[in-house]
Amino acid sequence: MRGFLTLLARNRLALVGLIVIGCVALLALITPLLPLANPNVIDTPNRFQPPFSAGAVLGTDHLGRDLLSRLLWGTRLSLAMGLAAAMIAATIGSAIGIIAGYYGGRTDNVIMRGVDMLMGFPYILLALAIVAALGPGLMNALIAVAAVNVPFFARNIRGITVGIAHKEFVDAARLSGMRNRDIILSEVLPNVLPVIVIAMSTTVGWMILETAGLSFLGLGSQPPQADLGSMLGEARSALITHPHTSIVPGAMILVIVMGINLLGDGVRDALDPRLKSGALSRPMPATTVDRHGPVPTARTDSLLDIVGLRTEFRVRDRVYKAVGGVDLHVEQGECLGIIGESGSGKSVTALSVMGLVASPPGVITGGAVHFDGTDLIGAPYEVLRALRGRRVAYIFQDPLATLHPLYKVGDQLIEAIQTHDPLSKEAARIRAIDLLKSVRIPNAESRIDSYPYEMSGGMRQRVGIAMALANDPDVIIADEPTTALDVTVQAQILSVLSDLRRERGLAIIFITHDFGVVGQLCDRVAVMYAGQIVEEGPTEAVLRNPHHPYTSRLIDCVPTLGGGQRKLAAIPGLPPVVDRLPVGCAFAERCDKADPTCRADAIALMPTGAGRKTRCLFPETKQERIV
């Protein structure tokens, strides 16, 4: 609740709305206690008194009644009417929406077609028809306004409910013995309540206007009772001669509706989970760089040399050190595997290379990425743009998310080619077909005109690879490209990648959590834990004879085919959260060899054999494991 209020207060206009509505509501509440004249006492000799005249601060109306008193009593009534209408419409509409969305099928079809029919009428006509049928009067106007707004809630809430009714926790509740009614009340309703509140906050103002509209037409409140609409209606005949009688209620309607709408927008923004997560804030074209001190120089003359890379996520007052000083290099034609569990920083390392980490909240705070002799950290956007895809290309985990669903895959490939190469459309298309053939897509000539949804997961990932190859890059960074695929399809994709690398001399950085895949594809492997490399070396040596206890324990965790039924060697505990890293070794908490020296100070990555480095004070010295 406090979080909600701070979010709301951050929106200045919403705060103004809140204050205005608060004042009006307070006045309306204490109206009976104020020393006001009776709003309904007729005093014709003193009719049309101007504002600020004795005994009537806002003047009097055509029957000599005190305008201030009528205004406050009228506001009280209008607010109550608007709120009541909103409550009734929200309750009935949400109930209809939840039932339609939850049961689905024929129930849904019948209910929603009924709602659609209701929506087919112009709303004011519908409200007039309802009042005409029921007869004029406050209650009937209230019913009409509520009825007119029911479809809005029903449709909104139905959409949300459909999503929730298919969530796994609803299935779980059913298996726990809950009946449909219990599930609706205790599982579905709490999850749609925020949406109902949002929908209400944005419609209350509208409903106050509608009730005022009906009263203006003489169908709502009946004389002598005052509400804002009927006050306007009665003042209509004296609009030119005595404008203050219209301006007073008109200004109040304006203030109330504007206040409510500003507040409603604020409430919506504060409650909407998408806005809370910052998903709607637009990331910058390249990651922000906040680097102090000297730029580390390249240690090798490799194609890509990452030195001391540090990337953080700054979320409010927390700093998540996702990458904490990573050194990596990859040679022409080499395949480097980066292995680690989720949150180990392997993807952020890869995205930092081309400044693709979303900013905000991502910031590169140190290190250098030397590509072909130049440092890319902090390079101008134009330089990065020219390199992205052209010399360093990415393949991502889910090709359905990276391909645009509305364009044919061929057009997307052609666009990728033409971005860096001024080819004609025909020439680019020929090249695109060649690319599809090179990733072994059958019938490339016809598949080029398919949409992404028409392809299977394996075929889409082949298109993803073809797109990465479009401009003949030197380095391909593949971020878990086969994790979402089935094993038989994974084997096909891995063989495509392996052949391409041999044919084209590509350098591949292959990010994965699967030792089997690394063991088959990569020449060297780096193991990451809590944002740091803990072990690095030739793949076979690392997998056969791991030096870091984490690598060793992790390999033991993973069952391999052919081992039969058995108990697995689990690692106790969880990886540390990267906003609260321990001082010394991040793995010390879960390591059975750790002693106080491990927790005392940061541990350096030290050479432990031919081409191997390990970040451990007590490296493993076990004999060769049988792989």
Add this chain to the structure above:
Amino acid sequence: MSEALKLTDLSKSFAVGKRLFGPPKAMVHAVQPLDLTVTTGETLGIVGESGCGKSTLAKMLVGLLPPTTGQIEIEGAVLDNADPARFGKRIQYVFQDPISSLNPRKTIRQIMEVPLRRLHHMDKATRAARIREIFAAVNLREEFLDRYPHEFSGGQAQRIGIARALAAQARILILDEPVSALDVSVQAQVLNLLADLKEAFGLTYLFISHDLAVVEAVSDRIAVLYFGAIVEVGSAREIFANARHPYTALLAASAPEVGRPIVAPETAATELPDPLSPPLGCAFNERCGFATDRCRAEKPALTTDETGRAFACFNPLATTR
């Protein structure tokens, strides 16, 4: 050995392109009529790739989907109408995504109390005692009970999901990819916990996964599913090492293994057949190197050989022994 679970002629078809009146445009046979028995105390692994019908099968077994044909016998009692509350006490389900199987707006205690109250009508004190017992069994601290699901890591949330399934006191658990959303170090913790619980409470497991190595590590017997039908059933020790059905052999050859060179196990880049126009005969014939004209015309039935291995193939691979 008694039968914990017996499926007879169980199948599920979905209508595609439903119309308000009249028959639907087409039917997709997600699970083709199958017979399967699980003996008490056994872990039966079910392995298959996406789209093979393994999740549909699991949902039918716990009553979340009504079967199109066939019946489900749980510990001798026939349950062919889908009423999850009737199924709930006998068979429970552990979901793949641990976080989304917990209502984000309820505390863990509220979630845990539902099966105890609804299925077993326990009073408040008994419920609290029972929850304490279950939490001790799955190695969770009691202070977690008053927290909300989003405060937990995947591994902890999956333990909570398992605890909820245990609360129903069912003796059969359907585990639908219970570790595929977890990191490998946590995956081993959960798999070991499941093994301990099985021993402590005498449970029977149906373990569904796409990961051959995981299934092999936990199962006594394994059934391989392809395109909605069982293609091979055999002991976990034997089935991948000595596959009889070419599809099982393909799966085993595709599993990444350290040190094995990368060769595409299939020459053609083929994948699952189109469920809207299933192939005549064996569903695997288009991908199979041993397919004959008979395979393209006739559907092979699941037959058991003298060693107890069952497979549905006209030209099975030779045994190596």
